[in-house]
Amino acid sequence: MTETAQAWPRAIHPTTVREVTFFEDRAEVVRTADVVLEEGERWLVFSGVTPFIDERSVRVRLISGKARVLGARIKRRVHHEETLGRADLDEREGQLRRAEHRLQEANDATERARLRGEGVRELLDRWTSGLSTVPRGLRASNGHENGRKHAWRGAYDALAQAEAEVLGAADAARVQRVQAEDEVAHAEARLREGNLRHVRQEALVEVRVRIDEPGEARFEIVYRTPGALWRPEHVARAGEGTTAEDELELLTWATVWQRTGEDWNDVRVRLSTARPAHQATPPLLEDDRLVTRRKSDADRRRTVVEGREQEILSAAVSGAKNAVEQMPGVDDGGVPLVYEVRARADVRSDGRPVRLEIGHVRLPARVERVVYPELARVxxxxxxxTLSEGGPLLAGPVHVHHAGTAAGRVRTRFVAQGDPFELGLGTDDAIRVRRDVEKEDETSSILGTQRRKRTVTVWLSNLSREPKRLRVTERVPVSEIDGVDIDVPAQHTWQIDARDGFATCDVELAGDETRKIVLVYELRATSKMVLPDL
Incomplete structure (x- = not known):
């Protein structure tokens, strides 16, 4: 319900924010108010809540006192407020009148300079006309003629000086007029700003109570409001200062924003991964119809084998006890979590991010250099x-620092407690990688077979003087069809994962050393099969 502001029939009691719980797209606020009650049944009015309050989420309970809460409702008021009072407006109007007076004086000075300039130019024209009547070749034969010439020159000098004074006065008048115009424009803008009327909305909580015994009582008001949210972010440090190379330091921060119209000062902050606005009803199942057909003659004569790129997804790295084929559907692993900030915080309604620390752990880690020649040359x-202590690691951005240097930013997925995980710490600029693939295809019409051989050659160079240990990872195809075989000859430098098709090799590079490693694999099939170009 919205009303225009007027004299409120009941006293309004202020409230104090005690606790704020941030969700993904809203916040839950807990306020308290102390009231002195008289016996009977009446409405109490509480202020301080945001105009964006969700009426359906309002809950009021009595913490202390002899009373009962019978009901609660939200009432909204609209205030029409003047920007400035009458005294300030009078002062700005006086400034405008004075600026307009200075502008009028500047215009008058400009007009006087123009009229005087016209008079001087007219006298100069007359002097020029009078001089033209003097006969040519006039010589100074006596003192009388010399006197006339001095009189002409003196008149000209006086007119030139008067013209210079007029031009100077005109320039000064123009400068004064420009300044006065700026003052008038500024004064008009300030007056318009002062005459503006602002509309301010206010929400009030009305609570119906029945007081059994007069005295002091404390009420708690809980509600939710949009315009507030939080997101997790992390800072990872390895190999810097007191942190050893085989130790990983993880700091987890909660970044909160809010533009609710309320300033939450010195409040207890809680952060929840629950999503109260999301629909909780599961989707309905639909039939997935499969249709069969008879093979055509062309299908019987040949079999087309298609290659596809498959992304290997898991909730954690190799060795995790809770590994799954797909990532969980929600960032918190499907179970709502609640984090509490130890220190009380100030979160103002200005939309600026506020970072609050919610986790700090040091974990034993294995730091290594990995090379994927097919994807990058570094x-x-x-x-x-392994996240052996602390809570789960929420999905979000990670600011990475390695050896005292900011190495960039990466993202991490949700990691449950007890699961291993990986983090990228940047690149090693001292390592250079080059890759080459040699293809060899042959088909035997007599035996009805075909063979495709691939030789992958990788050159690794260490441009620094320090030894480097690298783990190189390549791919080999994996067959899912009978009649298509993948043969990887025994190679003591490579370890083959036949299930996912990854080949890994550990290489020790000395300073200023270049080394070549080779991976060979073959694909065999019958001649009627059409193989992809690998």
């Missing part, structure tokens, strides 16, 4: 650790 520094 070596990446990777840290592998």
């Amino acid at each position: 070596a990446h520094i990777r840290a592998t650790a």
